[in-house]
Structure formats: structure tokens, C-alpha cells
Amino acid sequence: MSNPTGLFRRRAAWLMTTALIGALGLSAAGEAANPVGKPRRPTRRAAPVRKAAPARPKPRIVVIDPGHGGPDPGTIGLSGHYEKFVAISAAREMARQLTATGRYKAVLTRGGDSYVALRDRVARARSAKAELFVSVHADAHPDHMTRGASVYTLSEAASDREAAALAAKENKADIVSGVDFRGKAPEVTSILIDLSQRETINQSRTFAGMLLESLGKKGVGLLARSHRYAGFAVLTAPDTPAVLLEMGYLSNRYDERLLLQRSHQQRLASALVEAADRFFASRPATPASPPPSRPASPATPAAPKKA
Numbered sequence: 583m584s585n586p587t588g589l590f591r592r593r594a595a596w597l598m599t600t601a602l603i604g605a606l607g608l609s610a611a612g613e614a615a616n617p618v619g620k621p622r623r624p625t626r627r628a629a630p631v632r633k634a635a636p637a638r639p640k641p642r643i644v645v646i647d648p649g650h651g652g653p654d655p656g657t658i659g660l661s662g663h664y665e666k667f668v669a670i671s672a673a674r675e676m677a678r679q680l681t682a683t684g685r686y687k688a689v690l691t692r693g694g695d696s697y698v699a700l701r702d703r704v705a706r707a708r709s710a711k712a713e714l715f716v717s718v719h720a721d722a723h724p725d726h727m728t729r730g731a732s733v734y735t736l737s738e739a740a741s742d743r744e745a746a747a748l749a750a751k752e753n754k755a756d757i758v759s760g761v762d763f764r765g766k767a768p769e770v771t772s773i774l775i776d777l778s779q780r781e782t783i784n785q786s787r788t789f790a791g792m793l794l795e796s797l798g799k800k801g802v803g804l805l806a807r808s809h810r811y812a813g814f815a816v817l818t819a820p821d822t823p824a825v826l827l828e829m830g831y832l833s834n835r836y837d838e839r840l841l842l843q844r845s846h847q848q849r850l851a852s853a854l855v856e857a858a859d860r861f862f863a864s865r866p867a868t869p870a871s872p873p874p875s876r877p878a879s880p881a882t883p884a885a886p887k888k889a
């Protein structure tokens with residue numbers, strides 16, 4: 583009885599040893615000989631190296647659109663100054679100040695005294711991947727006492743008859759080169775609103791409020807109802823918050839003089855930078871980026887001043 587038991591024990595020991603060696607051998611050779619075999623924890627070990635978040639947030643793209651240009655002078659002031667020149671002069675200062683912060687990349691829709699159709703201005707803003715669009719104009723009024731800046735945002739219904747008339751006048755710019763954009767503007771506007779572009783419009787309104795506050799703080803005279811609504815063709819990019827700034831009235835002697843002054847253009851530009859800083863502070867560029875640095879400005883801006 584002892585013999586079979588001893589044999590069984592030896593065989594069992596031998597089997598266990600070979601099994602152990604086999605198991606060890608298999609595990610050692612398995613990875614080399616069978617690279618497509620089931621790896622144990624492949625995904626964790628092969629995790630891609632994470633790129634460090636950029637030290638600086640990407641500059642935000644602000645498109646500045648100087649109104650009119652080329653054969654379209656825009657409004658002609660009391661002393662004969664053309665809106666198109668006032669607009670580009672102010673727009674260049676705005677672009678300069680935005681770029682100087684390092685936080686913005688400013689793009690102008692026209693660089694010189696050239697004609698750019700309204701729809702092309704919108705297209706240029708979109709191809710530049712604009713995150714904010716500011717069209718820059720100066721107004722005129724039959725009453726030469728009327729003065730002050732105002733900011734318009736897109737709306738199907740104009741805030742009043744004057745706003746509607748102004749939109750019609752600014753939209754007329756495309757007729758100069760034979761392209762009639764008048765008929766298309768309301769249609770485009772209504773499509774945009776139908777397509778639930780409410781969020782963009784809401785953002786535009788938020789920015790308009792911030793810009794008006796900053797202009798007031800910088801001492802720029804404002805119209806009584808300074809935030810207005812109208813169907814401007816140039817404000818119809820569906821995904822870009824956009825405002826139209828009427829910097830003042832060339833039909834008013836005081837405003838006309840101010841708009842030609844470099845110091846006043848600098849004031850307008852610094853108000854834009856401040857408003858853009860506030861606007862983008864709550865809109866991080868990318869989730870991984872650190873928030874853009876804020877300017878050392880008071881947290882509570884003053885209420886807009888009346889002109």
C-alpha cells in the first residue's frame with residue numbers, strides 16, 4: 583500500500599513542479615512570443631503623456647469694423663469731415679490698444695480707405711474666428727444739438743423710428759457698389775432669430791451694456807437711451823457677439839471736434855479694452871487655460887452718464 587502511495591506522491595510533486603515551471607515559462611515567454619495575446623493592464627500603462635496647459639491663455643480675437651470706406655464716405659460732418667476717416671482712425675487706435683495688452687488679437691475688416699461690402703465684413707469676421715465684433719461709426723442728426731455715443735445690438739424690431747432709419751442708412755452702404763443688401767437684411771435677421779441665435783444676441787446685449795458702462799466711466803458723453811436695437815446687416819454673424827458703436831454725432835460741433843482728437847479716440851479705445859476684459863473674464867478661452875488676467879479696475883462700474 584505504501585508503494586502506490588509513494589508513487590502517487592512523487593508523481594503529484596512532479597506534476598506540480600512542471601505545472602509551476604510551465605506557468606512561469608508561459609508567463610515569461612507569453613509576452614515575447616505572443617504580442618497580440620491579452621495584455622493584463624495595457625491601457626493604463628500606455629497612457630499618453632499629458633501636455634502641460636499653456637502658460638498663457640490664447641489671445642481672444644476681436645474684429646473691429648470701421649464703417650464705410652472707399653466711395654462710401656458715410657456721414658459728412660459739419661466741417662466736412664468724413665465718417666469713414668473718423669471710423670478708421672478710431673478703429674486703428676482700438677486695435678492698437680487691444681493688441682498692446684497681449685490678451686487680444688485685433689483684426690480690422692478694412693485696413694485702408696477701401697470699400698468692403700457688409701456681407702464681406704461679416705464673412706471676414708467669421709473667417710478670422712472672431713469672438714467679438716465691434717462695428718465703429720459716427721452718426722448725424724438734423725438737430726445739431728444732438729450728441730453722445732450709443733451702442734446698437736441686433737434686433738428684428740428697431741427700438742424706435744430713428745434706430746430703424748439709421749439701420750436703413752448703414753445697410754444702404756452696399757448699394758454704393760451696386761449690391762442691394764437692404765432687402766436681405768431683415769430676412770437674414772429674421773432667419774437668425776428663428777434659428778435660435780438668442781444666446782449670441784444675449785451675449786451682444788451683455789457686451790453692449792459693459793461697453794456703455796466703460797464709456798460712461800471714461801467720461802464719454804452718451805445718448806439718453808444709449809443702448810438701442812436695430813436690424814443692422816453687419817451684426818448678423820450667427821455665432822459672434824456683435825455691437826455697432828456710434829461714437830458720437832458729426833452733425834454736432836462739439837462731438838465732431840472730439841472725434842477728431844487723438845486723446846478722445848484713445849479714451850474710446852480704452853473703454854473698449856476695459857469692456858472686453860470684463861466680457862471675456864467670464865468666458866474662459868479653453869477649459870485647460872488659466873483665466874485671463876483682469877485689469878486693476880474697480881469692480882463696480884459707474885452708471886452710464888447722460889450726455
Ligand SMILES: [Zn+2]
Nearest residue numbers: 649656719720
Ligand atoms: Zn456709419
